[in-house]
Amino acid sequence: MTDPQTKATLNSWALAAPALALLVMASIGPLLIVLVYSFMTPGDYSGVERPFTTQAWQQVFLSRDIFDDTLSWADAHLTIFWRSVKLSVLTTAITFLLGLPTAWFIATRPPQRRAMWLFLITIPFWTNLLIRTIAINEIIRSEGLLNQVLGWFGAGPVNLLYTDTAVLIGMAYVYLPMMVLPMYAAIDRFDTRLLEAAYDLFASRWQVLRHVVLPVIRPGIVAGSILVFVPSLGAYVTPRVLGGGKNMMIGNFIELQFGQGQNWPLGAALAVLLLIAVALALAVYVRALAGAERNG
Amino acid sequence: MNEATTVLVEGASKQFGRGPNAILALDDVSLSIEGGSFFTLLGPSGCGKTTLLRLLAGFETPTRGRILLGQDDVTALPPNRRPINTVFQSYALFPHLSVARNVGFGLKMLGRPAGQIAERVARMLSLVRMESFADRLVAQLSGGQQQRVALARALAPEPRVLLLDEPLSALDLKLRKEMQVELKRLQRETGITFVFVTHDQEEALTMSDRIAVMSAGRVQQIGSPRDIYARPANRFVAGFIGESNFLPADIQGKIARLGNAEVRLDRDEPQGRVILAIRPEEVRLGDAITARVVETIYLGNALQVMAELPDGSPIVLRLPAAQAVPLPGTRIGLDLPGPAIQVLEAD
Amino acid sequence: MARSAFDAARLPGFAAIAIAVFVLLYLPIVTLVAYSFNGGESVAVWGGFSLDWYGRAWANETVKAAAVRSLVIAGSASAIAAILATLAALGIVRNRRMKGRGAAYMAINQPLMVPEIVTAVALLIFFASIRQVTGYQGLGYLIAAHAAFCIPFSYLPISARLEGMDATLESAAADLYATPMQTFRHITLPLLMPGVAAGAMLAFVISLDDVVITEFVKSAGQDTLPTYMLGQMRRGVSPEVNAISTMLLAVTVVLLTAFFIINRQFNRRKS
Numbered sequence: 082m083t084d085p086q087t088k089a090t091l092n093s094w095a096l097a098a099p100a101l102a103l104l105v106m107a108s109i110g111p112l113l114i115v116l117v118y119s120f121m122t123p124g125d126y127s128g129v130e131r132p133f134t135t136q137a138w139q140q141v142f143l144s145r146d147i148f149d150d151t152l153s154w155a156d157a158h159l160t161i162f163w164r165s166v167k168l169s170v171l172t173t174a175i176t177f178l179l180g181l182p183t184a185w186f187i188a189t190r191p192p193q194r195r196a197m198w199l200f201l202i203t204i205p206f207w208t209n210l211l212i213r214t215i216a217i218n219e220i221i222r223s224e225g226l227l228n229q230v231l232g233w234f235g236a237g238p239v240n241l242l243y244t245d246t247a248v249l250i251g252m253a254y255v256y257l258p259m260m261v262l263p264m265y266a267a268i269d270r271f272d273t274r275l276l277e278a279a280y281d282l283f284a285s286r287w288q289v290l291r292h293v294v295l296p297v298i299r300p301g302i303v304a305g306s307i308l309v310f311v312p313s314l315g316a317y318v319t320p321r322v323l324g325g326g327k328n329m330m331i332g333n334f335i336e337l338q339f340g341q342g343q344n345w346p347l348g349a350a351l352a353v354l355l356l357i358a359v360a361l362a363l364a365v366y367v368r369a370l371a372g373a374e375r376n377g
Numbered sequence: 378m379n380e381a382t383t384v385l386v387e388g389a390s391k392q393f394g395r396g397p398n399a400i401l402a403l404d405d406v407s408l409s410i411e412g413g414s415f416f417t418l419l420g421p422s423g424c425g426k427t428t429l430l431r432l433l434a435g436f437e438t439p440t441r442g443r444i445l446l447g448q449d450d451v452t453a454l455p456p457n458r459r460p461i462n463t464v465f466q467s468y469a470l471f472p473h474l475s476v477a478r479n480v481g482f483g484l485k486m487l488g489r490p491a492g493q494i495a496e497r498v499a500r501m502l503s504l505v506r507m508e509s510f511a512d513r514l515v516a517q518l519s520g521g522q523q524q525r526v527a528l529a530r531a532l533a534p535e536p537r538v539l540l541l542d543e544p545l546s547a548l549d550l551k552l553r554k555e556m557q558v559e560l561k562r563l564q565r566e567t568g569i570t571f572v573f574v575t576h577d578q579e580e581a582l583t584m585s586d587r588i589a590v591m592s593a594g595r596v597q598q599i600g601s602p603r604d605i606y607a608r609p610a611n612r613f614v615a616g617f618i619g620e621s622n623f624l625p626a627d628i629q630g631k632i633a634r635l636g637n638a639e640v641r642l643d644r645d646e647p648q649g650r651v652i653l654a655i656r657p658e659e660v661r662l663g664d665a666i667t668a669r670v671v672e673t674i675y676l677g678n679a680l681q682v683m684a685e686l687p688d689g690s691p692i693v694l695r696l697p698a699a700q701a702v703p704l705p706g707t708r709i710g711l712d713l714p715g716p717a718i719q720v721l722e723a724d
Numbered sequence: 725m726a727r728s729a730f731d732a733a734r735l736p737g738f739a740a741i742a743i744a745v746f747v748l749l750y751l752p753i754v755t756l757v758a759y760s761f762n763g764g765e766s767v768a769v770w771g772g773f774s775l776d777w778y779g780r781a782w783a784n785e786t787v788k789a790a791a792v793r794s795l796v797i798a799g800s801a802s803a804i805a806a807i808l809a810t811l812a813a814l815g816i817v818r819n820r821r822m823k824g825r826g827a828a829y830m831a832i833n834q835p836l837m838v839p840e841i842v843t844a845v846a847l848l849i850f851f852a853s854i855r856q857v858t859g860y861q862g863l864g865y866l867i868a869a870h871a872a873f874c875i876p877f878s879y880l881p882i883s884a885r886l887e888g889m890d891a892t893l894e895s896a897a898a899d900l901y902a903t904p905m906q907t908f909r910h911i912t913l914p915l916l917m918p919g920v921a922a923g924a925m926l927a928f929v930i931s932l933d934d935v936v937i938t939e940f941v942k943s944a945g946q947d948t949l950p951t952y953m954l955g956q957m958r959r960g961v962s963p964e965v966n967a968i969s970t971m972l973l974a975v976t977v978v979l980l981t982a983f984f985i986i987n988r989q990f991n992r993r994k995s
Contacts, residue, residue: 086821093822096815100808100875101831107872108835111846118849128852179745182735186742189733200984205749207980209933211950212969215957216752219759219966226755257749276732286736294735315839317936322957332841332936339848339940349849352842359839436895456898469896473914482910483900534900 112356119349129345137346141354158334164245165330169313172252173260176309177302179253180260184301187261188268199265206258214322217251218242221323243325251319256312260305267301300370307366311359331355381447382412382537382570384433389442391428402428403439404594410538410572411587412447415564417573419581420591421617426574429591430540433572435459446537457486462531463540466547468523470515476526477502477511483534501529504563521552528563538570545580557584578618582606590614612721615654622660622692624653624713625723633718636688638666643715654719657681660694663712668692670703684709757973760966777967787952787968794932794948797863801870802878802927806920808871809878814912817886835873843873844940851941861943869941870931877930878923885919918986925983929976 119137121129144155187198205213220226221241228238241247271294279293295302317332324330329337331351338348391403403425410416418426431437432444435456444452451459462483470479477498484494502508505525515523524544531539541560545553561584564571575581581588582602590597590605590613598610609615612623626633626640628648633640635653668684671691680696682703694711696703703709763774781787809832816828835843851865893915897907935950942951949968956965 089819089821090823093815093819094824094828097812097828097832100812100879101828103804103808103868103872104831104834104875107847107868108838108843109831111850112838112842114850115842115846179741182738182741183745185735185738196988201746202749204977204980205753207929207933207976208753209935209950209969209972209976211933211935211953212756212973213752215953215965215969216756218957219755220752226751254749254752257745273733280732290735311839315841317841317844318954322954332839335841335845336940339845345849348845352845355839356842359837363837434899436898456895457901457903461899463896463899465892465896467890467892469890469892471893471896471911482897482902486897486901486903486906486910530900 115349115352119346119353121346123344123346137344137350140344140347141350161329161331161334164328165314168245168249168252168330169310169316171249172256172313173306173310175249175253176257176260177306180257180264180305181302183257184261184264184268187265188271202258202261202265206262210255211318211322213255214251214319217247217254218322221247221250242323243327245324245328247323248320248328248330251323252313252316255319256309259308259312263304263308264298264301267298267304271297303366303369307362310362314358314362315355380412383445383447384410384412384416384538384570384572385443385445386429386433387443387445389429389432389439389444391425391432391437392440402594403432406442406591406594406596408589408596408599410570412570413568414586415561415571415573415584417575417581417585417588418591419575419578419588419617420597421576423593424591425594426576426591427542428594430463430542430572430574433538434461434463434540460534460536461538461540462534462536463542464524464527464531464544466542466544468527470523470526470530472515475512475514476507476518479515479526480530480533482530487534497533498529501533504532504566505529505559520547521556524548524556525559528560532563532567532569536569538572541571541573543574543576545575546577553580560584582618590617592617607719609654609719609721612652612654612724615719615721620657620693621654622657623721624655624686624690624692625688626651626653628720633720635666635686635690638687640665640713640718641715642718642720646720650723652721652723653713654721655713655717657693658695659714659717660692661712661714662696662710664710665712666710667708668711670705670707670709672705673702675702682709684711753973756966757970760963760970762963762966777963778971781964781967781971784964786947787949787964790947790949790952793863793946794950797866797870797938797948798928798931800867801874801931802924804867804871805874805878805927806882806924809875809882809923810916810920812875813879813883813886817883818891832879833876836876840936844937847937848940855943863946865941866938866946866948869937870934873934873937874927874930877926881922881926882916882919885916885922889915921986922983925979929979932972932975 118129120133120135122132122134122136124130139152140155141158142155143152144158145152183202187195187202190198218225221239222228223238223240223242227241231237231239241250275293275297276289279289284292315332316330317336320328320330320333321336324333331354335348335351335355338344338351342348386406386408389403389406390401393400393402406425406429418429420426428437432439435451435454435458439452442452443450446459446461451461471482474482480501481494481498484497489497498511499508502511505528507522507525507529510518510522510526515526518526524547527544544560545556548556557580560571560573573581573584582605585602587599587601588605589599592613598605598614600608605614606618609618609621615621615623624635626635628634628642628646628651630648631642631645633642633646633651633653640653666686668686670682670684672683674681674683675698676695677698679698680700680702682694682696684692684694686692692711760777761773761775763772763776812828812832816822816825816832819825822828830837847865847869851869854865855861889912893911894907897911898904902910933950934948935954938948939951939954942948947955949972953965953968956962
């Protein structure tokens with residue numbers, strides 16, 4: 082006779098099985114295939130061929146001179162990696178600086194109005210990523226709103242489109258709600274009596290911010306940072322629309338290998354690299370969160 | 378009428394978990410509940426009374442032991458095949474169904490025809506005096522009204538036994554007293570065996586035909602309210618039901634010695650060192666023992682006097698409010714009437 | 725005696741920045757919507773209010789086909805995701821001591837933990853091989869892919885609703901002679917419905933909006949609205965794209981509002 086606990090567990094797994102099966106087939110399983118593909122040779126027209134090799138992995142970082150066969154750092158690749166990391170970090174920083182006051186503002190609204198403000202911040206959150214990117218495009222392109230307004234003041238047209246800055250603006254815009262919402266959740270749980278205690282002990286507003294607010298809402302900051310940094314690192318749509326073909330990030334570079342570049346193994350290797358980078362970032366997140374909880 | 382509604386629990390034990398962290402919620406519990414009676418399981422939280430109730434309902438299976446309903450062994454029957462229904466502590470009324478549909482739910486699950494269900498629902502609702510609420514939703518009812526609907530729902534399928542899990546604990550005092558009378562009336566009218574769980578000893582004494590006092594997974598005493606109150610079997614029962622003084626004494630023959638004082642007993646009792654249990658309201662003024670007053674508290678309808686016997690044991694007694702207030706430090710003479718003394722084992 | 729005006733919760737400059745942020749958040753979207761009503765041909769000059777571009781978008785056969793495809797995929801994927809997520813939630817949420825609970829939970833949320841481009845590439849590779857073997861070229865791949873990444877989004881409101889449900893209700897039903905199937909049909913499912921509806925709606929919006937995975941998994945000619953728009957962006961903006969964007973936006977806002985209202989109503993009626 083099976084004991085009731087084992088029976089219950091089997092039952093649970095049976096119920097979860099269909100969902101898990103679909104996920105394994107259409108989400109988790111294919112990741113393993115990518116890993117395998119990164120160790121194969123590019124096929125003649127597309128796809129891959131049998132000989133297993135680490136060539137693709139070499140190509141990620143190094144390039145072979147076509148004349149004398151020497152290996153050197155693949156500058157173009159490294160530029161792309163650096164740009165991706167740089168823009169992701171900057172995006173996280175900008176969204177933090179803009180997001181903190183916004184989250185604080187929403188959390189300090191009277192309860193009846195708060196639902197309205199949350200609704201207002203949620204709409205951009207659920208709006209299509211592409212639409213929001215196109216919207217930024219409308220603003221910063223050469224005949225866009227920004228230049229039109231500048232024109233009224235006699236200032237010259239600014240050529241923002243297809244630069245790193247454009248991509249940065251786009252990503253900050255698109256990912257801002259992801260930073261605001263977790264921080265809002267943390268601030269919502271914040272005990273205002275801590276503030277009163279700090280003021281009672283002669284703290285200035287800035288000191289309160291630095292020594293009381295930020296440490297206590299740290300889990301929210303960490304969560305928001307991860308929710309911005311990870312998608313930024315793997316961004317594809319925004320750099321494509323706002324960066325043109327020149328200012329590629331890892332996502333665009335990966336796509337290139339499956340499009341014009343026709344080097345599937347390299348694309349696969351880059352995808353695995355991105356996955357590792359994300360896993361590292363998540364590991365840092367878990368450590369930072371555990372640290373925050375220990376000190377909190 | 379009553380054979381089929383007798384409940385017999387034989388040596389039931391219930392263990393949760395395994396190994397060193399296992400909890401023994403019930404330890405070899407046996408009791409027999411007469412059909413058609415109002416039986417109460419009484420005890421502090423954690424004593425196992427709710428576990429026993431769940432065993433009777435079928436939500437738990439005993440680790441050891443049997444449960445018999447009339448002649449039938451129901452130990453292995455799942456709850457939806459046992460002719461026993463429960464009134465839950467939180468009422469557990471279905472929020473998306475109207476009052477009428479809630480009450481008729483059991484009958485619907487049993488596949489009774491719609492006409493029969495409607496008639497029975499109407500009868501149940503009038504039994505608990507909720508006829509005009511038939512189409513209301515649960516959320517629109519007050520706590521007391523929800524309670525009555527929960528009752529009607531559990532009674533509708535005509536179970537052989539009705540289990541009530543602390544149903545009155547969420548109600549305010551006045552409503553509680555009203556419902557106690559209601560429940561008693563319902564039990565008499567339907568003739569169903571009621572098994573009632575509570576931690577409130579006053580409630581138990583008021584309503585029950587018989588009480589099982591439980592503690593730490595064991596039955597401490599089973600008896601009528603009078604038996605339990607006047608003749609507590611051990612220290613736990615004496616302390617849990619009403620208030621009690623516990624005075625160490627030495628019995629020789631029919632005399633109990635407390636220090637230098639002597640008290641006459643009216644029955645043959647075990648000899649040697651014992652504990653005398655006597656309720657504060659039974660202690661009389663007299664000249665058997667002299668005590669020193671420590672404190673007097675005015676209770677409105679009585680005076681509560683806390684005193685100290687010569688051997689240092691504390692004693693509490695009640696005096697009519699009109700009496701002169703004994704001052705702290707003064708001496709008073711006390712008497713412990715034989716019939717009011719209960720002799721318990723020494724610690 | 726005047727009440728103290730010291731507000732402990734006020735931090736200097738924060739309100740101003742917050743308001744500015746809200747303005748900046750909506751400005752681009754409003755601009756986009758405004759431009760969609762531009763009567764003129766040129767994107768720069770305002771040519772009067774007109775619904776021309778909407779008309780042109782509606783008349784465009786490619787756009788219509790893409791719109792239908794988007795709706796078909798979103799409808800199928802959200803239905804599948806909602807059903808699968810409900811089953812999974814029923815298994816996982818109620819069983820506190822389920823062995824391997826953490827692993828199951830991680831698997832369900834996996835799509836949220838991996839960057840979309842990686843999943844997109846992985847599916848491209850995987851489905852390419854399947855296409856070669858079976859020759860099937862239909863929408864099935866897209867629907868399967870969408871359903872998969874919609875599962876975690878559906879799971880969230882369903883499991884939340886299940887956890888908030890009074891567990892004794894199901895015991896009460898069993899006490900009143902209901903079999904497990906009857907309990908599910910009469911008690912669990914009706915009470916779970918708002919969560920399932922919310923899960924389906926969320927999945928619908930997520931699927932409708934997806935760009936990256938769709939872009940990589942689709943075969944030629946299988947454009948959805950977002951991939952169509954992405955393709956158009958290669959040639960620079962056109963008010964037609966703005967018009968389509970505005971319509972998509974309207975659908976999202978309507979669904980979101982419905983979601984909020986249902987949520988509020990059921991939070992009020994919780995007993």
